[in-house]
Amino acid sequence: xxxxxxxxxxxxxxxxxxxxxxxxxxxxxxxxxxxxxxxxxxxxxxxxxxxxxxxxxxxxxxxxxxxxxxxxxxxxxxxxxxxxxxxxxxxxxxxxxxxxxxxxxxxxxxxxxxxxxxxxxxxxxxxxxx
Amino acid sequence: xxxxxxxxxxxxxxxxxxxxxxxxxxxxxxxxxxxxxxxxxxxxxxxxxxxxxxx
Numbered sequence: 001x002x003x004x005x006x007x008x009x010x011x012x013x014x015x016x017x018x019x020x021x022x023x024x025x026x027x028x029x030x031x032x033x034x035x036x037x038x039x040x041x042x043x044x045x046x047x048x049x050x051x052x053x054x055x056x057x058x059x060x061x062x063x064x065x066x067x068x069x070x071x072x073x074x075x076x077x078x079x080x081x082x083x084x085x086x087x088x089x090x091x092x093x094x095x096x097x098x099x100x101x102x103x104x105x106x107x108x109x110x111x112x113x114x115x116x117x118x119x120x121x122x123x124x125x126x127x128x129x130x
Numbered sequence: 131x132x133x134x135x136x137x138x139x140x141x142x143x144x145x146x147x148x149x150x151x152x153x154x155x156x157x158x159x160x161x162x163x164x165x166x167x168x169x170x171x172x173x174x175x176x177x178x179x180x181x182x183x184x185x
Binding site for chain 1: 132133137140141142144146147148149150151153154155157158159160161162163164165166167168169170171172
């Protein structure tokens with residue numbers, strides 16, 4: 001994990017939450033889609049051991065973090081309660097995100113270039129983003 | 131904070147551009163997420179010495 005840079009801290013991600021400010025359209029198949037409702041993400045306690053950790057390099061002003069998240073889509077609840085779809089859709093959707101970040105000059109934040117991969121186990125497996 | 135060996139709460143605001151597989155019709159959507167993370171240092175490598183474990 002160590003490089004030639006002299007000011008590095010390796011860290012673990014111990015907590016995570018996030019909310020989307022608005023709903024998005026989620027496809028169910030080629031023809032149907034639903035509104036997600038406000039999306040909620042929390043840390044995935046069952047994430048792969050390679051997740052939920054990162055490295056901050058103060059000398060280069062870079063931060064890399066990889067984390068596993070479970071996403072909840074309230075729109076799925078209404079869909080399942082309609083009785084036409086499998087209750088398994090209510091299982092948390094799991095994803096892995098990897099962010100390569102540039103620290104702000106005052107070290108109070110960063111700008112992220114992230115990638116997101118939906119894991120097997122949900123209808124959105126195979127979806128990916130950046 | 132992390133450099134001093136202390137945990138740090140950080141806020142994030144990020145947008146993912148998600149592409150759907152073909153069997154879901156393809157296309158893409160933007161998912162914006164705002165929230166916070168708690169980062170806890172494992173060890174630091176500062177200066178010319180060996181990495182220092184952080185209790």
